[in-house]
Amino acid sequence: xxxxxxxxxxxxxxxxxxxxxxxxxxxxxxxxxxxxxxxxxxxxxxxxxxxxxxxxxxxxxxxxxxxxxxxxxxxxxxxxxxxxxxxxxxxxxxxxxxxxxxxxxxxxxxxxxxxx
Numbered sequence: 001x002x003x004x005x006x007x008x009x010x011x012x013x014x015x016x017x018x019x020x021x022x023x024x025x026x027x028x029x030x031x032x033x034x035x036x037x038x039x040x041x042x043x044x045x046x047x048x049x050x051x052x053x054x055x056x057x058x059x060x061x062x063x064x065x066x067x068x069x070x071x072x073x074x075x076x077x078x079x080x081x082x083x084x085x086x087x088x089x090x091x092x093x094x095x096x097x098x099x100x101x102x103x104x105x106x107x108x109x110x111x112x113x114x115x116x
Contacts, residue, residue, distance in 0.1 A: 002026050003074040007038070008085045011068035015085040020093030022112025030072060034109050041100055043070070056103060061096045 004025035007016040016038060018025040023035035030036055042065040046053060054062045075082040097113035104110055 003076045004082075005030055005072050005074050006082055006085055007042075008071050008073050008081055008089065009042075009065050009068050010071070010081070012065070013089045014065075014092045015089045016093045016096060017086075017091055020091065020113065021097045027072070027074070035111055037104065037109070038096060038100060038111075041103065042066075042096070054103060056099065059099055059103070061092070061099050062103070 005018070005027055006025075007018075009015065018030060018033075018035060021035050021038065023029065023033045041062055044054075044063040045066040046063065056062070071081065073079065073081045073085070094113045097111040101110040101113075
């Protein structure tokens with residue numbers, strides 16, 4: 001079976017479930033997947049827009065996690081943060097994937113957001 005991981009933002013009480021963005025959840029799967037691109041997107045810090053940066057009018061998720069307490073936490077971790085996130089935090093996976101896909105543009109690099 002193995003240990004599964006969620007990206008968790010304690011500061012904003014949000015999380016990303018890899019399965020909801022078309023990826024798998026073990027550590028090596030996060031590391032080897034193009035879905036790991038959500039991390040630079042969420043953690044981006046920039047006061048200006050320029051070539052190669054965000055072209056979207058008003059992005060909600062680009063840089064949203066910059067400066068926050070963020071973890072890639074496993075379900076075996078004794079902190080129980082994985083379970084806490086699922087029970088008490090907001091899952092931002094689907095709207096994040098939609099915005100990210102508008103930014104990334106390349107069809108083979110887009111996330112496959114889970115259907116509601």
